[in-house]
Amino acid sequence: MTGASLDAWLLLLIPSAPLAVACALMLWPTRRALTLLAPWAALPALACALGLAPPLEIDLPWLLLGTQLGLDHTARIFLFFTAFLWLAAGVFATGYLQEGDGRARFFVFFLFAMAGNLGLIIAGDMLSFYASFAMMSFASYGLILHNRTAEAGRAGRIYIVMVVAGEVLLFAALILAAAAADSLLFADVPPALAEAPTRDVVLALAVAGFGIKLGVLGLHVWLPLAHPVAPTPASAVLSGAMIKAGLLGWLRLLPLGEGPALEGWGLLLMAVGLLAVFYAAFVGIAQRNPKTVLAYSSVSQMGLVTTAIGLGLAVPTRWPEISAIVLFLALHHALAKGALFLGVGMAASRFAAGRYRWLVAAGLVLPALALAGAPFTSGGLVKALLKPEAMALPAPWGAPLAALVSWTLVGTVLLMARFLYLAWPSGASAGAPSARASSGYSLAVPWATLIAALLLSAFTSGLAGAEAVWTWSAVLSGVATLALAAACTALAGWLLAKVDWHRIPLPASGDLVVPVERGLASLLRTSARALHDLRYRLSGGEAAAKSYLTTLRRLLAPAVSIEGGWAPACTMFLALLLLLAAISAT
Amino acid sequence: METPFADSPWTVWAVFTPMIGAVAAFLWPRRAALVGCLATLATVGSVFWLIWQVAQLGPQYHAMGGWGAPLGIDLHADGLSAAMLLTTALVGAGVTLYATAYFQQATETARFFWALWLLLWSAMNALFLSGDLFNLYVTLELVGVASVALVALAGNSDALTGAMRYFLLSLLGSLTYLLGVALLYGAHGTLDIGLLSDLVTPAPADWAATGLMVAGLSIKTALVPLHFWLPPAHAAAPAPVSALLSALVVKTSFYLLLRLWLELFPVTAPGFGQVLGLLGALAIFWGSFQALRQARLKLLVAYSTVAQIGYLFLAFPLALTTAAATAWAGTVLFILSHALAKAAMFLAAGNILKFAGHDRIADLGSGSPGIALSWAAFGIAGISIIGLPPSAGFAAKWLLLQASFASGQWWWLIPIVGGSLLAAAYMFKVAGLAFLPNDQGDQGDPKAAGARLSRRMKWTALGFALGALAMGFATPQILALLDSGTPFAQLGAVGVL
Amino acid sequence: MTWNESLPLLVLASSLVPGLIIFCLAEESKGLRTALNLVGVVLKLLLVAVMVWGVEQGQSYEVRFPLLPGIDFVLRADALSMFFALLSAVLWLATTIYAIGYLEDSPKRNRFFGFFSLCVTATLGVALAGNLVTFLLFYELLTLATYPLVVHRGTQVSLRAGRVYLAYTLTGGALLLAGIAWLHALAGNLEFTAQGFLSGLVQDHSAALVAIFVLLIAGLGAKAALVPLHGWLPQAMVAPAPVSALLHAVAVVKAGAFGIVRVVHDVYGFEVVAQLGVAGPLAAIAAVTIVYGSLRALFQTDIKRRLAFSTVSQVSYIVLGTAIAGPVATVGGVAHLVHQGLMKITLFFCAGNLAETLGIHRVEDLRGVGRRMPWTMAAFTLGALGMIGVPPMAGFFSKWFLASGGLDVGQPWVIAVLIASSLLNAAYFLPVIWTAWFRAPPETWPAERAPARGETSLMLLLPTVLVAASALGVGLLASMPFSPLQWVGLIVDVEYAP
Amino acid sequence: MSATLLYAITGSGLFVLGLYALARHAHLLRKIIAVNVMGSGVFLVFGALAYRTPGLVSDAVPHAMVITGIVVAVSATAVALVLMLRVQSETGRPHLPEQPSD
Known part of the structure; x- marks a missing residue:
């Protein structure tokens, strides 16, 4: 010490x-x-x-x-x-x-x-x-x-x-x-x-x-x-x-940043991470609970983190830069996701019903935008900085990775759109259980602080090259992409609104777990049965001992019955006498 | 008077004190209990004095009347005799104490009990001190008659038929033994064990004599398959008598067998020992098996005796070369520990029977606290019977195990250890009853004669049990006593019989 | 007799004498009995503490007198024996207080506490025994002293359990006796010696030594509940809760496990064990026991039965650590003597509290009991988490050292066994915790005996909470001087000294 | 010599005969007599063996022993007869039960 x-x-x-x-x-x-x-x-x-x-x-x-x-x-x-x-x-x-x-x-x-x-x-x-x-x-x-x-x-x-x-x-x-x-x-x-x-x-x-x-x-x-x-x-x-x-x-x-490059591991993680980004977005938009959508968004975002870590493993020399981005990504996601979740609570509270409704709505949109990577937000900053790092990968992988990192935006926008659609403060949700009268400030103040910190973080990140990110072209392309994605989403939403949702086999919340649960249950049943059998085989010893004793008893019954007889006793006596004499004669 | 060894008149007193007591008890029946107590005190005193002499000065010897062998009667006391005398004195003293309480009401039975018991004691002491084959026959017969009469004391049909069967077989045994004695005398012209030991050769007369004597003594020791007289006799006798019979009487003939084996028989045929050992193993298993299936407590205890006797015979095959001393020491220790433990068990069983009015195992229960001490005695005695440490039973089995490994016959551990487990099985079949809650089992029979047990009876039983348990700690001292004089001193030194 | 000679005897006497006096008391003299119990407990703890301190200072405590030809009765204090002795003394304190509370108003308390004291005397004897025969003496005494406790209730079920218990343990004792006798005939020496005393015999008698090892381990394994010798343990749980605690945590299974440690290290020595090739099979048996016990526990609906199978599994950690010949694994195994003791005694105390206060015996009856008895269930939760191996509970450290030790000597499969066990432990403990804390309580409990105040009687609650806290404490403070782990480190240094 | 052997063999024969009777007959009196026959056989052997060295006077010790033996046998027989009578009066028959009563 x-x-x-x-x-x-x-x-x-x-x-x-x-x-x-x-x-x-x-x-x-x-x-x-x-x-x-x-x-x-x-x-x-x-x-x-x-x-x-x-x-x-x-x-x-x-x-x-x-x-x-x-x-x-x-x-x-x-x-x-x-x-x-x-x-x-x-x-x-x-x-x-x-x-x-x-x-x-x-x-x-x-x-x-x-x-x-x-x-x-x-x-x-x-x-x-x-x-x-x-x-x-x-x-x-x-x-x-x-x-x-x-x-x-x-x-x-x-x-x-x-x-x-x-x-x-x-x-x-x-x-x-x-x-x-x-x-x-x-x-x-x-x-x-x-x-x-x-x-x-x-x-x-x-x-x-x-x-x-x-x-x-x-x-x-x-x-x-x-x-x-x-x-x-x-x-x-x-x-x-x-x-x-x-x-x-x-x-x-x-x-990370130590020893030789672990390209195999790096590629594996990147693949899994990018797959997660899109898969989670796909499953997430099918959900009906805004918090579930947010959870899938987390999976998606963590896919991005996984990708970054994979990159770090594959290119150890770039790790110092990547690590800074990963840390900022973590911070950004924490603040954004925190704000969004608390926002769900806010949207269901009495605030959302009253005159602060638009304020609440704005409070939902802002972190959603940040998460989607809009220009001048922390999310945008992260993606912008990550792309050049992706180029550090060896030849065939660098460019596709950078492109995929940009396209993650589509998934995020879809998810956020779905979230906003589900969580939008309609004013009618005041009857929800969490919407009972509560001291408003204890809800609003932390939420607002989170949003503020999120917005602020984009400008105080201290990341190398952060100030150079938002060139005009970058902002324009960012806004354009965002707009395009939003338009697509709106179109898709309009189209889908005509569809009977119930007829489409949507992935349930927790997706993969459903078959696994079923499998586990049957495994448990099987093992219980097997164990039961095994135990009987093991405790067979006890039963066997018991039946052995019974048999022994039966076998010995004649001996028991002659035990008190004079004739057998005297015969045995004579036999013993002769036997002993014979032995000592040898 | 010639005194080739240290001459101790205490050998005589050890025999005559109880005999005088017996006569006195017969003459003054009203004071029989008092006489019994006084005679016990005196006998115990002289026996202990004699043991002290043996331990300190070596083997003791006394030629009665100064005649000397072969005409006169000589009394010898060496380590082996001393151990047997000690066992008898310890059990005898306890049983006397117990009997003063047990026989309080039944005056008629009591009178005969004291006379017969003191006679039995005298005969046993004489047997342990004799060195002459014919004297041994006479003492053996005396022991037999006294024991039979003691069994018959209970007076009911079980006791009488048990006694009758016992007597006939006892006579058969002693006569067989006597026939062997006759053959030996015919061949060698002497009956003194010491003199004979130099003369015996593997001649027809000798081997026939060996077979006869061993078979005769086996029947008296109740070696399976010649045991069937024992359970009914031991079970039907009054409690103190059962204790004496199981603890001491069966050991007297075994003692004789042991002495003959050690000093007289040429052990040129190892098969002889193996046969006895096999019968011993058979006894262990058969006795335990029978004990397990008994429905009555005293019969269970009696069959336990049958099983435990088997252990005594295990030493015969084990006593080879260097293992001999260990094996015989284990056997003698076994005699001692079994005597104490079995006395405790029979006395405790007597208490339980008296308390409950019956001894049907299925109907017994812990009952009131009045009987708890007796259950405790039974259980603690069981520890010694099973052979768990620190009891002397454990020490004995340990020595037997050592002998079986040292003689290269490890397979004998199967009966040694297996017998322990079977003993545990029948002991705990009964001991578990002590833990039935109060509302199960018999509460004690208020109409039974002695539903209230005297404190003396409870504590004597417990004392025996505790003694058997604690005796394990005295093992070195007992073994040291054994080493005094023949035959054990030679075993240790020469290592060959 | 000097002070150093008499101290081991005094340690035994401090429970033996009160026990014998209690046998003689009248059933009604509650105050005197309690006083005797407590005086014995405290005195023993003090004496053991003095000895622990003395051993640490390099004092030697030994009492010796001849028992059998060539064999002495030896009580000796070394680091390992004091480790077990201290564990027993401390847990006896907790269990005695608990038992006094538990058996309030039940019949035959004299008998119970008398045997209870004998049981602890035997355990301390096992701990202090300086050679195999002395060990056997107390080992068998332990069997005898626990039998009356197992059958204490006197019901047919408990009598049956008692018979099964005896069948296993006495058979084990017989095998042990055979092994010891053979060993004595072969080696002529039975004194526990650091790193064993048989290295000279390996050349000529390896087959006999293997046979003896099998006999000894089978004999000890019956008490340590190694599969397939475990059958008695789940049945014996019909005994009152303090007895179960004693059987599972302090005395019986521990005596078996401790004996295995002694045999491997102080009779054979780990090198001889390795040379004879018996370490691997022993480790395999331990591993099978660990997994099998957990599997069986999974399917028990009775709380105490589930705990019993958990004991089967957990005690084999000690054996496993002993069988893996390496200092680190041995630390894990031996330390688990204490760790398992603390955790399992906690769990059994809790089970006792539940049964005694609310009449709960089955897992499904535990619904919502966390609200009714929060302290008890908190203690239970701690104990269960420890069994699963969640840090910083004591159980984690056992696993950590076992696994590291396995790696050290190139046996990584140990990790797989430990993981399987942890998963299974979680599988049978977490549902209990979930049921107790997160399900709605029923209208009425099976058989509620409302205490004056608080969730249950203080005599029951206090020991429970204290042992739970210690299970946490020995984990948290694992690196403090005198913590079990550090103490075991000292022991292992001696056993593995070059 | 041959006479001695003859006596000894006769004695042994009596002994075996007694043993046979002991085993064969259930009546207690017969059993007691059988034991007495066995005893007689033993004494006969003793008597025969007293003539150990041809030509000399026979050994006095066996005679003494036979006399002692007879005394023992008589007392034993007396006890046995009393017991038999008691058995008869208690159980009503002068027999032993083949199996000990459980």
Whole structure:
């Protein structure tokens, strides 16, 4: 612990503040003051992100297997948007949830998830990261199940299965990584891993393990189910902050910018990522719940993140630039998705019914535009910066990738259009359960702050080349593309409006999970039957022993019956006598 | 008077004190219990004094009347005798204590009990101290008659038929033994074990004598398949008598067999030991099997004796070369531990029978706290019977196991260990009943004569059980006692019989 | 007899003597009985603590007197024995308090607490035994002392369970006896020695040594519930909850597992075990047990039965860690003695609380019980998460070290086993947690016994919460001096010293 | 010598005959007599073997032993007869049950 500055000690506050409030809330669940205090448990984290200068480090050798907390550039950015989003969502929740809704319970889970999420960001070693990751994952189970509907039950079940699967995959990944690096510190892992013979195994496990959290295509199935069923503020943090934990895991563990280029892995990730972008858009527009649409949008956006990471693996020399873009992408998505989810809540609140209706509508459109990558938004900035990086790929791949990155816009626009269509404040939704009278400011203020921060971020990103992006031509082409996409969407919407939706077999929410669920159920049945048989075969020993005893009894019955007889006894006596004499004669 | 060894008159007192007591108890029936107690005290005192002498000074010897062998009667006391005397004294003292409470009401039976019991004790002590084959026959017969009479004391038909069967077979056994003695005398002209040991050769007379004596003693020891007299007799006798019979009487003939084997018979034919060992193994399995299927508690305990006797015979095949000392030490330790444990079990069973008014296993239950101590005694004695540590039963089985490995015959561990498991099976079949809740099983029979057990009866049973359990810790001391004098001193040194 | 000699005996006496006195008390003298229990508990804990401190300081505690020809009765304190002793002493404290609360107003408490004390005496004896015969002595005493606890209720079911229990454990004891006797005949020595004492015999007697190893492991495996010797454990769960806690967490299965650790490390030595080629099969058995136990647990509807099968699975972690010949895996395995103990005792206490307070025995009756008994279910949740291996619960560290150890010695399949086990654990524990916390509670509970205040009696709740907190604490503070992991590190250093 | 052998063989024959009768006859009196016959056989063997060294006076020790043996046998027979009578009075028949009653 020597050498740790006072600033570094402040890092301890980040996870312990929410933990302390959570424990207090468990002990005194009825204290209103505590629930009001709950969101502000993220404040120390936010303050640290803004006020502390990386790098900071503090060792706690007594905790777990020797814990290191630290703040580096990556952590700082993650800490900023995560804490910000948690704070905003938390304040929103104080207004959104009423006393009777089990608010204290909600906040207990909320705070534990918050502590985990914030803790994993400043974790410098694998175990504290893993522990925080687990705490976050398991605590958000409570958030997802908060409404106790059958739908929530199913979503929760699938979520927890995926969480556990992710946990064990990560366990294996971390164990192997720790063995390869002979260290638990993240600082030591990527360089060691780049050279290790187990590199590919670790990569596979980590990609899959963190991919579950991040919603990588194929592993995303829990996401569109879980995000919508949670209360709106919880959806915001789930989709905005928590899925980024998977990204952070990749950043910490994968040998990005280290060692040789991993083109195979890079191409695989890029392929999966781009596929996710379009697939999620395709499935997403078929959804009827705006929050589900947003969840698919998250999958789609995380596809972009996956693509960027793949690029980083394939072109390690460009990693410093790519990493900056990825971080900004994460921040942008967190703020945008947070604002959109809270917007859904706003649209269902009494605000949307009154004179602020247009304001609410504007508040929905702005982040949607940002997400779609409109000029002068953070989304546009990211895509603009990512394209040139794509060109760094070796010959046949660079140009197609850059083109595909541009086309992702189409998918996003479609999704956002569908979202706006579904979430548009009609003024008639005031009867929705979440629209009961609530203190308006606790809803509006965090939401507005988020939107403001999102808009502001486009201009304060500090990314290299950011100021040069918005040339006239770029803006024009951006607006034109956007307009074209919007027109297409409108046309499609008009055409589709005439179609009887119910006759089209639309992909259900959670898409791939449906057949998997069925398969698992039948697997479970089969294994139960097999086990039953096996057990009978094993416990056959007991039955066999019993029947053996019965047989023995029957066999010995004649012996029992002659036991008391004189004639047999005397015969045996004589026989023994002769036998003994005969033996001693030999 | 010639004294080739250390001459100890205590050998005589060990025999005569109980005999005088027996006569006195017969003469003064009203004071029989008092006489019994006094005689017990005196006998225990002289026996312990003698044991102390053996332990400290080595083997003791006394020529009665100064005649000396072959005409007179000589008394020997070595480590083996001392161990047997010790066993008898310990069990005898406890049973005396128990009997003072047990026989309180039934005066007629009580009077005979004391006389017969003291006579039995005297005969057993004489048997342990004799070194002459004919004397041994006489003492054997005395033990038999006294035991039969004790069984018959209960007076009911089970007891009488049991006693009758026992007596006839006992006579058969002793006569067979006597025929062997006759052949030996005819061949060698002497009956002194010490003298004979140098003369015996594998001649027809000798091997016929060996067969006769071993077979005769086997029937008296109730070796399967010659055991069938034992369960009815032991089960039908009054509790203290059952304890004496199972704990001591069957061991007397085995002691004789052991002594003859060690000192007299040329063990040129290893098959001989193997046959006895096989019968021992058979006894273990058969006795346990029968014990398991018994419906009455005392019969179960009696069959347990049949099984446990089998262990005594396992040493015969095991006692080869270097393993001999270990095997025989284990056997003697087994005698001691089984004596204490079986006494405890029969006394406890007696208590339970007296309390419940019957001993049908199916209808027994823990009942009131009044009987809990007896159940505890039964269970703790079971530990020793099963051979779980730290009981002396464990030490004995350990030594037998060591002998079987050391003699390269590991397969004998199957009866040794298997017998333990079967013993556990029949012990816990009964011990589990103690845990039935109060509203199940019998509450005790208020009409039964002694529904309220005296404290003495409960604690004697428990004392035996605890003694058997704790004796494991005294194993080194007991083994040290055994090493005094023939035959064990030689075993250790020479390693060959 | 010096202080250092008498201390091991005093540790045994501190539960033996109160136990024997309790047998003699009147059923009504509740105050005296409770006082005796508590005095014994606290005294034992103090004495063990003194010994732990002394061992750490390099003191040697040994008492020895002859028992059999060539064999002594030896009680000795080394790092491993103190580890187990401390675990037992601490958990006995919790269990005693719990049992006092649990058995309030039930009959035959003297008998119960008497045997309870004997049981702990035997466990401490197992821990402190300095050679195999002394070990066997206490091992069998443990069987005998637990039997009355298993059949305590006296119902036909419990008597049957008791019979099954005895059938397995006594057979195990017999095999152990045979193995020990053979070993003594072969080696002439049975003293536990760091890194074993058989290396000189491998050349000439390898077949015999393998046979003895099989006998010993089979004997110990019966208590450690290695498949296929596990059949008694699920049946024995009919016993009262404190007994189950004792069986599963403190005494019986632990004695078996501890014995396996002793045999592998202090009788054979891991090198001899490896040379004989028996480590692999042992690890395989452990692995099969881990998976099979979890699979069976998955299909149990009775809470305690589910926990019992979970024990079958979890205890084999210890065996697995022992069978993988490497220091890191051994740390994981041995530390799991404590980790599993704390977590499983938590779970059984919770199951007891549920049964005692609300009459809940089946998983489906747990609906919404989290609201009615939040503290109990919180403790249960912690314990269950620990079993799954979620950090920072203690169970995670066992898995971490086992897996790392497996990697270290080139046996990565261990990770697969651990993952399978974690998944299965999650599969049978998470539905319980979900049912308890997130389903609507029923109108009435099966058999509610309303406490004066709070969710249940404080005597039941306090130990539950404390052990749950310790299960969390030993994980969180895994690197503190005197934490189980650090202590095991010391032990393993000795066993693997060059 | 041959006379001795003859006596000894006759004695052994009596012994086996007694054993046969003991096994064969259920009536207790017959059994008691059978045992007595066996005893007589043993004593006969003893008597025969007393004549150990031809030409010399026979050994006194076997005689003493036979006398002692007879005393033992008489007392034993007395006890046996009393027992038999008690058995008859208790069970009504002078037989033993073939199976011990359970």
